[in-house]
Amino acid sequence: MKTCAFITLGCKVNQYETQAIREALAAKGFVETIPEQTADLYVINTCTVTSASDEKSRQHIKRVKRKNPRAIVVVTGCYAEADAGTIKNIDGVDYVITKNEEAHLAEIISRDTSSRVSAQEKIISLQNSNDHEITEESIYDLKISHFAGHTRAFLKIEDGCDMYCSYCIIPYVRGGIKSRRPQDILEEAKRLIHNGYKEIILTGIHIGAYGKDTQGNNRLLDIIQMLSNLSGLERLRLSSIEANEITHDLIDLVAHTKQICPHFHIPLQSGDDFILKRMNRKYTSSQYLETLDSIRSKIDSPSFTTDVIVGFPGENDEHFENTINLCKNAGFSRMHIFPFSAREGTPAAKMTDHCQPQIIKTRRSRLDAVSKTLAYSYKKRFLNTCVKVLAEMERDPKTNKLCGYSERYIKVLFEGPDMAKKSVVSVRIDEITPSFTMGTLQ
Ligand code: SF4
Structure with missing residues (x-):
């Protein structure tokens, strides 16, 4: 063996x-x-x-x-x-x-x-x-039917990126956009559903660019629509999508399709226009906020999660304050904060005005504190409401309770039998603290 x-x-x-x-x-x-x-x-x-x-x-x-x-x-x-x-x-x-x-x-x-x-x-x-x-x-030949150790399955719909953000090495390593064929995506989704996965997360390096390499013949919207019609699939989630790629059609589709989670992971990276430009990002801070407003106008309490880089070369106190203010306006439910780390081979690594490590550290902890406050205030609006939770296959190791994520990506702990694992259950939220959310199985 x-x-x-x-x-x-x-x-x-x-x-x-x-x-x-x-x-x-x-x-x-x-x-x-x-x-x-x-x-x-x-x-x-x-x-x-x-x-x-x-x-x-x-x-x-x-x-x-x-x-x-x-x-x-x-x-x-x-x-x-x-x-x-x-x-x-x-x-x-x-x-x-x-x-x-x-x-x-x-x-x-x-x-x-x-x-x-x-x-x-x-x-x-x-x-x-x-x-x-x-x-x-050959890249298209990779396929899966399970997702070992995970309750939810990731389904890769594309590879590569052609955005060339100035801090990122990925386009040089993975090359341009390569979209998987809709038929292959469909077959893979069916296999995953057949094997008991209730939630599929559409994944890629840059999923908003899906179909770009097929001259628009295949569209992300069609893929989402195709998969959300599959019987047995209770939830479809988008992994990460750029603010400038969220169209009104996409918002409408999410608003009218109950299987698609009202959760958008929209990388922000910086809330300052000068820094966004240096990063070679394709939106301004006000366009970013307008996208969130458009989503909010059609979808009830959407969950916005994001990635932010602190201490990008040239970031001064004022730029950083703009990031803090934008985050507060956005009301993120979860933030991933990355201290800038120069990647050799990228334009950002060659910039000469790098921030001092101590400044990056201080800004990171300030933004961490903002992130915790925002997450807590977002969660609080769900107190005494019922949410749908996909119970994880493993119990929470500290409390031995069942745990899982709601459609809006709030982690909830609750008492329940093993048979509830890997299924979508209704849970009433009865306690929320900054560090955990507790509920009762309905
Ligand atoms: S950060 Fe993301 S969008 Fe920008 S180049 Fe890298 S992979 Fe592409």
């Missing part, structure tokens, strides 16, 4: 891709174990979004080799794509597999897990291999 373990760094798209590799290896007879255990094969799906992600990826590679020096170590993901040369030279790496080869990873590995050729030979043989045709199209 051959065992394998997975380590996934980075975003939801990487998690999706690990799942596709997991299923392909299972089909080749590999049995999964946790990364803390000794395995015959380790797949490390790396991230390169910051220099710290690269370092983390390298540490994982070294750690698994120490655990089992005889294990085969496969490195894939964005860091492998960006800097295969460095990874190949790390002692103990057997395969570096790029994005276009990922769909063939299981095939490549299972071919010679029994033969102990040197890492360099494997890499060379992989590069020269004609056994499988590796093309740009």
Whole structure:
């Protein structure tokens, strides 16, 4: 019996891709174990979004080799794509597999897990291999039917980005927009629903650009409509969408389709127009707020979550105050706050007016405090109301209660039987504090 373990760094798209590799290896007879255990094969799906992600990826590679020096170590993901040369030279790496080869990873590995050729030979043989045709199209071959360890399933509908935000390396690593065929998305959604997933989250690097590479023949709106009609799917959620890509048609569709969650993750990054321009973002602060207003005018209490970068080069106190004020106006229900970290190879890394680390730290904690206040005040409006919660497959480890997320992405804890797990239940919210929300199963 051959065992394998997975380590996934980075975003939801990487998690999706690990799942596709997991299923392909299972089909080749590999049995999964946790990364803390000794395995015959380790797949490390790396991230390169910051220099710290690269370092983390390298540490994982070294750690698994120490655990089992005889294990085969496969490195894939964005860091492998960006800097295969460095990874190949790390002692103990057997395969570096790029994005276009990922769909063939299981095939490549299972071919010679029994033969102990040197890492360099494997890499060379992989590069020269004609056994499988590796093309740009291969990226579409990744597919899933489960989402291991998750109650909700991510479904990747596109890859790549052509926005070139000045701090981001992703367009250089993953390339331009590649939209999956509607038929493939539909089949995958049906498989996930058949396997018991009640909620699907549409995922990609830049889902708002879905269909751009097909000259508009396929549209995000059509994909959402197609999936929300599927029987058995109780919830559809969008992972992240840019403010300038939220159209009135999309808002209307969300407003009139009960399966689509009234939750929008709209990256803000900065609330200041000078900084937004330097970031090469495609909206102004007032356009961002107008989008939220349009959504609010059609949808009851929509949930807005966001990402913000603090301490972008050139950000002064006034720019930062503009970000604070915009966040307060937006009334976010959850914020992910990232201290700016220069990514080598991006225009932002070359800017000369970087903020002092201490200033970034102070701004981050100020924005953290704002984020907590906003989240608490958003949640409070649901006190004594009933919400639909998708109960997670695992109980909350601290309280042993069931837990799950509402349509508006509020995490709720409640007493209930195991049979409620993985299903959508009605919960009345009876207690809200800044750190938790408690309810009663109806
Ligand atoms: S939209 Fe900007 S931040 Fe997001 S992946 Fe594209 S370039 Fe990077």
